[in-house]
Amino acid sequence: MALPINISDLVNGQSIEWERLEFKQGWNPEEIVHTMCAFANDINNWGGGYIIVGIAENEGRPVLPPIGLTPESLDKIQGEVLSLAYQLLPNYFPLIQPYVLQEQHILVLWCPAGDNRPYTAPITQGKGTQRAPYIRFGSRSIIAKEDNLRRLQELTARIPFDDRINGKAVIDDLDLGLIQAFLQEVKSDLYEESKQIPFTDLCLNMKIVNGPKEALRPLNVGLLFFSRNPEKYLDRSWIELVIHKDKTGKNFSEKYFKGPIHHQLRAVLDYFKNNVIEEVVEKVSYKAEANRYFNFPYEALEEALSNAVYHKSYEMEKPIEVQIWPDRIEILSFPGPVPPVDAQILKQNKRIVARDYRNRRIGDLLKELHLTEGRGTGFPTIRNAMKENNSPEPVFETDEQSTYFLTLLFANEEKTVAKTAVPFINLDELSYFLNSLSNQASDQDKPNKSKVLEVLNNWNDQASNQAGNQAVQIIESELHDKALAILDIVSEPKKRVEILENLGLSNQTKNREKYLDPLLNLGWIEMTIPEKPTHQDQKYRRSIQGEILYNLVSGIK
Known part of the structure; x- marks a missing residue:
């Protein structure tokens, strides 16, 4: 009967880590019984492994195309595997299946982790030989000694x-x-x-x-x-999704994703794709290619959520919790990582490989579905995806008792700015003039209008009109409809209450956050007392960038 795997993916190490594969060019009973014993003992809870007979190996990798076995030898070898199974104590029986790969016959022995650890095997073939427990060390089977032997003994019936x-x-x-x-x-x-x-x-x-x-x-x-x-048999084995509409934490909605765990995982990832992830395409006049980036890179979200599904304890009646905030996504699962991984190790920006794994079979099935990668690749995958998207560094947290595991993925800080920024016709020229103006004006001085007009006069009429039209379209469609009115109001410094009253709005925090803060964050307006944001005499005025923008869209030039 066939095995529940894809044989091509298996041989090429695409669904199983190389340490869990043993390639044998021919039949070697002594080495094979040692490997069977090592996979049965499964000291790291990796899920056992596979012995593939008929393929030569070079430094743990297959040499393809296969050398293969003769068809008449297949029955004989399968019979000898049965006799080897009786050599193990307790007796252990792998699943055996012949395959044809690249027109050659091979034999695959699936050796899942045994239920009666520790297992021992004869050191050599023949009567009266000594026995020893074998374990996997890298891509080799070795005798368990000292610390490894103690670890193996602790796994008895576990x-x-x-x-x-x-x-x-x-x-x-x-x-x-x-x-x-x-x-x-x-x-x-x-x-x-x-x-x-x-x-x-x-x-x-x-x-x-x-x-x-x-x-x-x-x-x-x-x-x-x-x-x-x-969830009928394993309480709260679902994913809870909380969508926050603002940063207060009071305005939110909840969704529950139930069913088979790989269906849950894919459903949440689809939700991310359709409702959370946004791509920004920024056209730049001085180069042919557009700048492209996302608020959250999909690869990082996929790996972080897959890791939570893989590594949480389904023995604990706690779901995976995903919190979506405007500026970040939090993925929380219980408990924390398996020792020796702890809070300090999580802060290290390098590949982390745990000595032991909590869910050996769940990991195997997720890898078969290509929903997660090999051991120790999760953190680098997340970090690389965030880095390539120019997103902030991800954060991985647990406590001293390792009672939880939290992944924090922060939104691309350029996402909001780029979405509302004005694509001026010549960014290099604009940058030059802004820098020169900044050098001429002191921090306390309001930008000089004549200097602003001097900048605008250095652009031809067509470029200015194009920039102005682009600015109006983007501001009105992507920011809010009161942005230009605010820039007009703060031609002279105004207090917050004055600005909001001019707009017909009440002086409430929510109105400040919605209408003033975006312009402040973009650098289009600035505080007169920036070192004390809550000062009673605080006022807002146009910045240099805001002055240029306002003149572009209002047609002063």
Whole structure:
């Protein structure tokens, strides 16, 4: 029976980390039984691994095309694998499946993590040989000693929660349609077989059920991926989304995403795409290409949310919480990272690889679906995506007890400015004149109108008209309809209450935030007492940029 994987992705390390793959050019019982033992012991809770016979290796990577096995040797090798399974104590039986890859026969042994750790194997083949527990170290199988042996002994009968039997459910709570959709998406050969074989055999081959054959029960990972309502069996196993309309935290709406966890993940990512992420295309006159960036890069959001789904504890009755604010997105899951990763390590700007993993099976299925990457790649992926988008550095937080994990992704600070900024015809020339004006005027002096007009006179009439028209269109469509009126009002310094009264508005904080703060942030208006924003005599006036902008759109020139 086929395995629930895509064989091409497997061989090329696209769905499984290289440390979990062992390539053998030919049949070598001694080495293979050691690797079977190491994968069964699964000291890092990675989910076991795969032994691929018929493909040579070079420094842990496959040498392709495969050398292959002769067709007549396949049955013999499968029989010998069974005898090797009895050499392990406790006995351990991998799943075996022959494949044809690039017109060559190969044999794949799927060796999932065992339920009865630690396992031991004979050091050499033959009677009376000594036994030892083997573990994976990089892409090699070694004997566990000292600290590694103690770690392995601590894992005795300890099974990660996602790989445990769920006593609340029965096998009929798993949905054949969801299972087949998964197999079809990952392009597993098991998809076609699933249409003919008994449902019980399908679930056993996918390792999503366990127990005696007369009383098989779903594993938690099976319910999370292949049950229509996993929250019935695993409380609060959903994603909560809170959308804040402003920075006060009082005006918000909530959404709940339920169902199979990979469906939840994709639904929230689709929400991000359709309702949160905005692209800015900034046309620049002095170069052919436009500047493009986003308020939040999708790659960072995808990796951060996928990590939360992968690494949260489904044993705890706490959902993943996503808070969307105007200036940031917060993704909170429980508990925190597995030791030795702690708050200090999270602050380091480098790849982090944990020694142990909480959800070995969930991670495998997410990788098969290409919803998350290999171990230790999440933080670099997020940081690189934010950097390439010119966004602020992401923040990863936990507490000393590692009770939570929080990811903070901040909006691109240029996003708001660029969206409302005026695309002057010659940005290089504008920058030069603004700098020269800034050097001539002291911090306390109001910009001299004659100097402003001098700047405008250096532009030809056509360029000024184009810039003015562009400015009006963008200000009215992207900022608010009172921006130009405010620039007119503050031709002389005015207090906030005077400005708002002139606009027919009450002197409230919400009106200041909506109408004055955007112009202040853009540098079009400025405070007369900037070092004391709340001073009782505080007033607002046009800045140099605001003066130029106002003259452009009002046709003074």
